[in-house]
Amino acid sequence: MTGRIFLKLILGLLCLLLPALVSVDYFATRGATDIYIQNLVEQRADNARVLALSLPDPAALDGASLREMARAARGRLTVVRSDGRVLADSEADPAQMENHRTNPRPELLRAFAGYVGWDIRSSATLGIRFLYVAVPGPKSLPGGAVRLAVPLAEVDRQVARIRGQVLVSTALAFLPAIAIAALVARRISRRFAAVMAHAGELARGNFRARLPHTGPSEFGQLARTLNDTAEELEKTLEQLQREHAELEKVERIRKDFVINVSHELRTPLASIQGYTETLIDGALDDPEHNLRFLGIIRRNAERLARITEDLLTLSRVEQKRQTFEFASHPANALLTEAVELVRPMAQKNDIRLEMEPAPAAAEAWCDSEAVSQILSNLLDNAVKYTPRGGRIAVGAAPAGRFLEVYVRDTGIGIPAGELPRLFERFYRVDKARSRELGGTGLGLSIVKHLVAAHHGTIRVESRIHEGSAFFFTLPVDESARHGERLNPEFTAP
Numbered sequence: 001m002t003g004r005i006f007l008k009l010i011l012g013l014l015c016l017l018l019p020a021l022v023s024v025d026y027f028a029t030r031g032a033t034d035i036y037i038q039n040l041v042e043q044r045a046d047n048a049r050v051l052a053l054s055l056p057d058p059a060a061l062d063g064a065s066l067r068e069m070a071r072a073a074r075g076r077l078t079v080v081r082s083d084g085r086v087l088a089d090s091e092a093d094p095a096q097m098e099n100h101r102t103n104p105r106p107e108l109l110r111a112f113a114g115y116v117g118w119d120i121r122s123s124a125t126l127g128i129r130f131l132y133v134a135v136p137g138p139k140s141l142p143g144g145a146v147r148l149a150v151p152l153a154e155v156d157r158q159v160a161r162i163r164g165q166v167l168v169s170t171a172l173a174f175l176p177a178i179a180i181a182a183l184v185a186r187r188i189s190r191r192f193a194a195v196m197a198h199a200g201e202l203a204r205g206n207f208r209a210r211l212p213h214t215g216p217s218e219f220g221q222l223a224r225t226l227n228d229t230a231e232e233l234e235k236t237l238e239q240l241q242r243e244h245a246e247l248e249k250v251e252r253i254r255k256d257f258v259i260n261v262s263h264e265l266r267t268p269l270a271s272i273q274g275y276t277e278t279l280i281d282g283a284l285d286d287p288e289h290n291l292r293f294l295g296i297i298r299r300n301a302e303r304l305a306r307i308t309e310d311l312l313t314l315s316r317v318e319q320k321r322q323t324f325e326f327a328s329h330p331a332n333a334l335l336t337e338a339v340e341l342v343r344p345m346a347q348k349n350d351i352r353l354e355m356e357p358a359p360a361a362a363e364a365w366c367d368s369e370a371v372s373q374i375l376s377n378l379l380d381n382a383v384k385y386t387p388r389g390g391r392i393a394v395g396a397a398p399a400g401r402f403l404e405v406y407v408r409d410t411g412i413g414i415p416a417g418e419l420p421r422l423f424e425r426f427y428r429v430d431k432a433r434s435r436e437l438g439g440t441g442l443g444l445s446i447v448k449h450l451v452a453a454h455h456g457t458i459r460v461e462s463r464i465h466e467g468s469a470f471f472f473t474l475p476v477d478e479s480a481r482h483g484e485r486l487n488p489e490f491t492a493p
């Protein structure tokens, strides 16, 4: 590819250079030839003048001495009378030659008029090209002319020599230009090839490819523009991939949700159905079992009611249909109420429940019902997943424009790998254990959405077999509700 571009560029440059070379050659050769012929004419005119002066009386002219003189002048000598008759000629018989006035030669006409005349043409007598130079005749030949003719082969040889020299020198003069042109063409073709390779990379979807910047030239600008385009495409692609992944995640959660809901409802329903049929089939009259069966039916009905209630709460909060009554509440009042609600259960399980009071002035801008629901869910978990003899601490501390509330326990802890999915609906670390404890896996999901409705965030720190700590934030006043969030990693979708 580079080769083809290079070839085209160099051919283009040669197309520009060649006419210049040809015209320089033409004009230089012509100029040099003109000067050469002019010099030759002057030199031959001098020869002719000297010969004319040394001519004997025309009446005494003999062929042998004329041929001698012509040989010395390395040419052909012709002596013409004023009426055009040829008196003598070193190469031909004057009697055979036509009258040069009735059949005029341009150089002779000039000489008859008293000037030097010259012409280049083929000789009518010998048939080869000559340079004819004629000068006015001597006193013994008034109005006549003496003409010296030299074969043009000599002139042509000289012109060819001049031409050769001109060609060589112009070619030498153009050589650096051609070398520079070749270098420039190679540079341009390489850059072109780089740009084309880059475009190919982009076409194949490799938006990470970048062209090296090459200064402020057009190529540099092109490289920058292409790099910017690639960057834009890369960003757009990443954005689309992120959105795609997000959509896939939402779709997975939706499918899981439907499956989970059906599953969670089916188990208690099947149980109710089974025991009801057993009772109808006669167990109703069996005093040993009927009360136990009815108790099972009641527990399952309660579980169904709890699941339905949790699902409704979740969907209300998620779809923002839940109305909240925001007001300023003292932090310690919110904590005390929640702690007292769960204390009987903690005592029953032999768990120490402690409140670590927040600064007296600490307040939260929140819906007290919702915060009570958040705290009771977290405390309920803490009690459920903390073995006998454990400890639970609840407290709060101001953190900028937020109040950070925590519930810490010394319970079973949560494996690190489970933490990212902990707040998903129906997600339980140990399904069987949670179900045994009456859990549905909706508690933390509700908590997450309630916290998000307060523009707060929730996070968890946990170590397996050591305990867990849940932290959530609430705004301290109305203005902070629209401010930035703490710990954005666990914000609700």
Ligand SMILES: Nc1ncnc2c1ncn2[C@@H]1O[C@H](COP(=O)(O)OP(=O)(O)OP(=O)(O)O)[C@@H](O)[C@H]1O
Residues within 6 Å of the ligand: 310, 377, 381, 382, 385, 386, 409, 411, 412, 413, 414, 422, 427, 428, 429, 430, 434, 435, 438, 439, 440, 441, 442, 443, 444, 445, 468
């Ligand atoms: N304090 C904790 N210690 C250990 N594991 C916990 C703790 N809190 C929650 N988990 C784990 O997170 C899971 C999800 O909690 P979540 O409150 O959503 O559901 P649940 O308690 O099982 O049921 P529900 O709250 O709906 O009655 C629990 O099943 C449990 O495995």
Ligand SMILES: [Mg+2]
Residues within 6 Å of the ligand: 377, 380, 381, 439, 443, 444
């Ligand atoms: Mg729970």
